Amino acid sequence: MDIQEEKTELNAHNKKEYPPMHTAEHILNQTMVRLFGCPRSKNAHIERKKSKCDYELAEDPGAEKLDEVERIINEVIDRHLPVSYEYVSWEKAGKLVDLSKLPDDASETLRIVRIGDYDVCACIGDHVQNTSEIGHFKFLSHDFTDGRLRVRFKLTE
Ligand SMILES: [Zn+2]
Numbered sequence: 314m315d316i317q318e319e320k321t322e323l324n325a326h327n328k329k330e331y332p333p334m335h336t337a338e339h340i341l342n343q344t345m346v347r348l349f350g351c352p353r354s355k356n357a358h359i360e361r362k363k364s365k366c367d368y369e370l371a372e373d374p375g376a377e378k379l380d381e382v383e384r385i386i387n388e389v390i391d392r393h394l395p396v397s398y399e400y401v402s403w404e405k406a407g408k409l410v411d412l413s414k415l416p417d418d419a420s421e422t423l424r425i426v427r428i429g430d431y432d433v434c435a436c437i438g439d440h441v442q443n444t445s446e447i448g449h450f451k452f453l454s455h456d457f458t459d460g461r462l463r464v465r466f467k468l469t470e
Pocket residue numbers: 335339426436437438439440
């Protein structure tokens with residue numbers, strides 16, 4: 314790595330997220346991208362007790378398909394994957410991840426977050442060090458309106 318970490322200036326993260334829930338959000342995003350080819354959630358509300366994420370989908374995936382999403386997420390969590398960081402230039406980051414969600418004033422050096430070999434994205438939030446710290450993932454409800462799937466979920470032991 315040719316970028317010195319001490320030179321890195323990251324933008325202030327204006328909301329403090331609960332690391333296990335926020336890390337689960339990464340895994341959920343990647344699972345939705347893999348199964349449905351949709352973008353990562355652009356509208357997420359992450360809280361300690363329960364969270365919600367919206368996804369742009371052409372049609373309602375239905376309860377059975379979401380059971381599969383839940384099962385895959387828990388399989389990923391149960392692999393006890395390490396969360397790792399890399400600081401890279403904007404240019405290099407663009408080859409690794411979709412940067413369209415980032416604000417225009419994002420810092421020149423971006424932090425890339427990897428969850429084992431499962432997910433990679435640019436993020437300055439707080440994460441667990443290993444997916445073994447997340448617990449397990451459970452959907453609480455979902456609804457689908459006008460191309461928007463909203464899921465609510467929580468973490469269990
Ligand atoms: Zn994150």
